Amino acid sequence: MFNQHNASKRKVKISPPAETAAGLKSIQTVAYRIWEETHVGKGVKTLFKLNQPNGFDCPSCAWPDPDANKVSKIAEYCENGAKAVAWEGSANTIEPSFFEQYSINDLLEKSDHWLEKQGRLTQPMVLKSGDTHYSPITWEAAFSLIATQLLALDHPDQAIFYTSGRTSNEAAFLYQCFVRQYGTNNLPDCSNMCHEASGKALTDTVGIGKASVVLNDIPKADLLIVMGQNPGTNAPRMLTAMEELKNNGGKIISVNPLPETGLLQFRHPQKPWEWIGKPTSIHDLHLQVKVNGDLPLMKALLKMLLEAEKNAPGEVFDTAFIAEFTVGYEALRQHIETTNLAEMIQESGVPEKQIREAASLIIGKKNIIIAWAMGITQHRNAENTIREIVNILLLKGAIGKPGAGTLPVRGHSNVQGDRTMGVWEKMPDSFMQRLGNAFNFKPPINEGVHAVGAIQAMVDGKGKVFMGMGGNFALAAPDTNIVFEGLKQCALTFHVSTKLNRSHLIHGKTALILPCLGRTEEDISNNGPQFVSTEDTAGRVRRSHGDLKPVSPDLKSEVAIVCDMAKAVLGKENPTDWEGMSEDYGLIRDKIAEVIPGFEDYNERIKVAGGFYLPNGARERNFNTPDKKARLTVNPVNFNKNPETPFILMTVRSHDQFNTTIYGYDDRYRGISNSREVVMMNKDDMNQYGCKAGDLVKLTSVFEGEKRILEGFQVVPYDISPGCLSVYFPEGNVLVALGNNSEESHCPASKYIEVFLEKMDNGSDE
Numbered sequence: 001m002f003n004q005h006n007a008s009k010r011k012v013k014i015s016p017p018a019e020t021a022a023g024l025k026s027i028q029t030v031a032y033r034i035w036e037e038t039h040v041g042k043g044v045k046t047l048f049k050l051n052q053p054n055g056f057d058c059p060s061c062a063w064p065d066p067d068a069n070k071v072s073k074i075a076e077y078c079e080n081g082a083k084a085v086a087w088e089g090s091a092n093t094i095e096p097s098f099f100e101q102y103s104i105n106d107l108l109e110k111s112d113h114w115l116e117k118q119g120r121l122t123q124p125m126v127l128k129s130g131d132t133h134y135s136p137i138t139w140e141a142a143f144s145l146i147a148t149q150l151l152a153l154d155h156p157d158q159a160i161f162y163t164s165g166r167t168s169n170e171a172a173f174l175y176q177c178f179v180r181q182y183g184t185n186n187l188p189d190c191s192n193m194c195h196e197a198s199g200k201a202l203t204d205t206v207g208i209g210k211a212s213v214v215l216n217d218i219p220k221a222d223l224l225i226v227m228g229q230n231p232g233t234n235a236p237r238m239l240t241a242m243e244e245l246k247n248n249g250g251k252i253i254s255v256n257p258l259p260e261t262g263l264l265q266f267r268h269p270q271k272p273w274e275w276i277g278k279p280t281s282i283h284d285l286h287l288q289v290k291v292n293g294d295l296p297l298m299k300a301l302l303k304m305l306l307e308a309e310k311n312a313p314g315e316v317f318d319t320a321f322i323a324e325f326t327v328g329y330e331a332l333r334q335h336i337e338t339t340n341l342a343e344m345i346q347e348s349g350v351p352e353k354q355i356r357e358a359a360s361l362i363i364g365k366k367n368i369i370i371a372w373a374m375g376i377t378q379h380r381n382a383e384n385t386i387r388e389i390v391n392i393l394l395l396k397g398a399i400g401k402p403g404a405g406t407l408p409v410r411g412h413s414n415v416q417g418d419r420t421m422g423v424w425e426k427m428p429d430s431f432m433q434r435l436g437n438a439f440n441f442k443p444p445i446n447e448g449v450h451a452v453g454a455i456q457a458m459v460d461g462k463g464k465v466f467m468g469m470g471g472n473f474a475l476a477a478p479d480t481n482i483v484f485e486g487l488k489q490c491a492l493t494f495h496v497s498t499k500l501n502r503s504h505l506i507h508g509k510t511a512l513i514l515p516c517l518g519r520t521e522e523d524i525s526n527n528g529p530q531f532v533s534t535e536d537t538a539g540r541v542r543r544s545h546g547d548l549k550p551v552s553p554d555l556k557s558e559v560a561i562v563c564d565m566a567k568a569v570l571g572k573e574n575p576t577d578w579e580g581m582s583e584d585y586g587l588i589r590d591k592i593a594e595v596i597p598g599f600e601d602y603n604e605r606i607k608v609a610g611g612f613y614l615p616n617g618a619r620e621r622n623f624n625t626p627d628k629k630a631r632l633t634v635n636p637v638n639f640n641k642n643p644e645t646p647f648i649l650m651t652v653r654s655h656d657q658f659n660t661t662i663y664g665y666d667d668r669y670r671g672i673s674n675s676r677e678v679v680m681m682n683k684d685d686m687n688q689y690g691c692k693a694g695d696l697v698k699l700t701s702v703f704e705g706e707k708r709i710l711e712g713f714q715v716v717p718y719d720i721s722p723g724c725l726s727v728y729f730p731e732g733n734v735l736v737a738l739g740n741n742s743e744e745s746h747c748p749a750s751k752y753i754e755v756f757l758e759k760m761d762n763g764s765d766e
């Protein structure tokens, strides 16, 4: 069973949520983290390179940088970017003696925060079958072990090659090329678990599964709607763009089950004159939906917009745009006509008056951007909600012009780039043909497994080798106990990592840890210094080169690891120049330019400060759908909720974490500190269940008759809609059944977990 990491041993402290995001407190936090984690001088020096055109790309989120001439020379980063740099630049290291001291069982007792806090991994380690402790292994022996295991499989589809969003374009491209030359398309990635639904719904409707806006569009918008996203924590520099929009007279509507501080007020941390006095008020209207009330909310808004359009034809909808660039209007109009407004309002959880206010803001504006994140994508009906978002934008003609369009805000720094590079279980035939031609091989044709499919394959005994290229799959994936079961059944599990995490401890019969360079560190091959490149949320590709001395001479770059592994597995006869590419990353970029449209002259264009944008048809009203038009669609509301289940639970991130990396136990903006084993609960629900703050509860999710349990979590009274609960990710993953995922893209429904709640006997102590 999943160890709840001493759940409820840490007593939660509760204070009122912060009223303002960023500001002086953010600067203080950055200073503290740099002091705590790094040698101060080293940490500060590194921050001056963060997101600079001649520096390295932030290893945290994928928010775009300003144009090169607008980048702040002093601090082009946020509190969380600085935390990520401090965490990676830790002065602590894990030497082999650490593994002599701690057995796997000892380490399993430690919290995830403690594991990563021990510092950077410094040399390859192996856990041999039956051993209780990891021990050192040479790189050569590690690659030989991988080759032996992979070549012993009955079929390459028995191996699974996962990618987290940290991997650079160069490493990701080579990685998928190696995996396909080995013979499988089993390339699940973290996109499968976050924005897969965005990719699917946007490709269906506007022909590209990425944002249609760039950073400069945000201040030009008349109206920004932020849905299911918490920018103050998950993409903090977005607040700077939102502040600019407000200063230009634009309006912001936030849609979220929680009133997140980052959407209330903001003090720009790099503008000391804003640290005191009145902060910038961010949203003009907050719509506190029920968890997953977004789709009915969109439908209610559409109904109101259509009514207004009927009263003033051509004044509300952009009829010229609809006629020229879209299909499906009549079917959508008829569907909206028959939509029951009262029902949609009730299902949304938002009072009618507020929805009408939002509708009148939308009616009066032409340049509208809708941003969203996992509050929208991690639902069973995610694709329908996203297509409904697109409907609103298309009816307003708000796409393909300055200050208007779609903005799915991506999480990890290169999650979008990895997908562009071909890390996907079902790349289109055109890509496979070009890849095969460029490397003179026949790519496999079987569709590979996505993240959920990979877990199922391991549990069923069909997946026997698991490789993690970065990340912490064991914790990031849904249905924690099932994932653990699957990983433990593998013959070999191995991970390319910078720090120790739980995925190294939930292992197959044999396990390897392959330590790699961080993005902040210099990467010097026999050919001299190398750099890599990444793609941000807005589809801009930029170069990234660290300049810190690596923490250990035994580290390899991700590129070198892929190349050495390919040489060991594919053998001497393999015609690909792995050796040459590992010494000169320019050769990899030449191959990328040959295979992937939009990367022509990659090596030349990447030299330009700030990089270059990839082609984006939707940005130019050139919709790459089968009929070359944007598609208005009809999207039914069908939650299939069990009427007996009293609560819908969603998982959220705290302000002191990045994905599975837990920096600490304080969620400053929400006023929750000292513990993460908490459940946020509406006060009326607390009264009904006889709960007070700090009481311990047991949560039981029921999916298709199976129960999953999380117990010993402490109640925190919070401003969340009645009937809704929230716990932190990844702790809440225990409750997410593997089968509970989005209908069309299998994105885990981590924001829609039907649960029962029981009060437990209180046993919490300090």
Ligand code: SF4
Residues within 6 Å of the ligand: 051, 058, 059, 060, 061, 062, 063, 064, 076, 077, 078, 079, 080, 081, 082, 234, 235, 236, 237, 238
């Ligand atoms: S907004 Fe994202 S990319 Fe920018 S510094 Fe912060 S964490 Fe890094």
